Amino acid sequence: MTPLILIVEDEIPLVTLLRYNLEREGFRVAEAHDGEEALLAVKEETPELILLDWMLPHLSGLEVCRQLRRHNGVRDVPIIMLTARGEEADKLRGLDSGADDYITKPFSPAELIARIRAVLRRAQPAVASEILQFEDLIMDLAAHRVRRGAREVRLGPTEFRLLRHLLRSPGRVYSREQLLDAVWGRDIYVEPRTVDVHIRRLRKALNADSEPDLIRTVRAAGYALDRPNVVARA
Ligand code: CA
Secondary structure, eight states: OOOEEEEEOSOHHHHHHHHHHHHHTTOEEEEESSHHHHHHHHHHSOOSEEEEESSOSSSOHHHHHHHHHHSTTTTTSOEEEEEETTOHHHHHHHHHTTOSEEEEESOOHHHHHHHHHHHHHHHOTTTTOSEEEETTEEEETTTTEEEETTEEEOOOHHHHHHHHHHHHSTTOOBOHHHHIIIIIOTTSOOOTHHHHHHHHHHHHHHTTTOOOOOEEEETTTEEEEOOTTHHHHO
8 A cells, every 4th residue: 555645735836846756756645735625635535644834824734733633533644844944943832733753944855755754664664664575576675675586686776766666556557658757757858768678677687587577568558567477367
């Protein structure tokens, strides 16, 4: 199950940036632009974590935090407050009102992702696991190592990111464009055919001992990580 993160922030460009970076890391994202929307959003689907801006129109972040904490089902959801520089006293009040952590703007996406993983790890050890596994394939994100059975698989940086992305949702078919967005980023122009080149390298590395092929090519659609002979077994 992919963790859902609710962003509560009225600054739309920041929401867009956060969404992009979180989705790229494999999280699902919901957004709310003020406190009332946030209270509605948590009723629709309980998120695994909430990023809550301090300065919101109508209800302040602090008040939203208190109200969320009164909600059944949301009481235990970790909250990270987003605050502006120089609000030290406010941060402490934020923690008093039930926030788990806070991060000061401006922050780098990498810093935020690290905080999110740390908070999730404390809240739900399984969600933030840095080991991805599928069939006999094990990917240790923290150690940056990949094994297939007992064999160590050596991957270039692009193949590593490509495999990480596929491993987060085995069975799901990704188009070349989706893989380009996720692995190369939206701001870089790369030919869709480049994806084929890197898939070929990834396959070669994964199947070096002629193991069953775990990557499925879906004609005219894209690629998926899948069990070999999945049709025959079904
Ligand atoms: Ca704001």
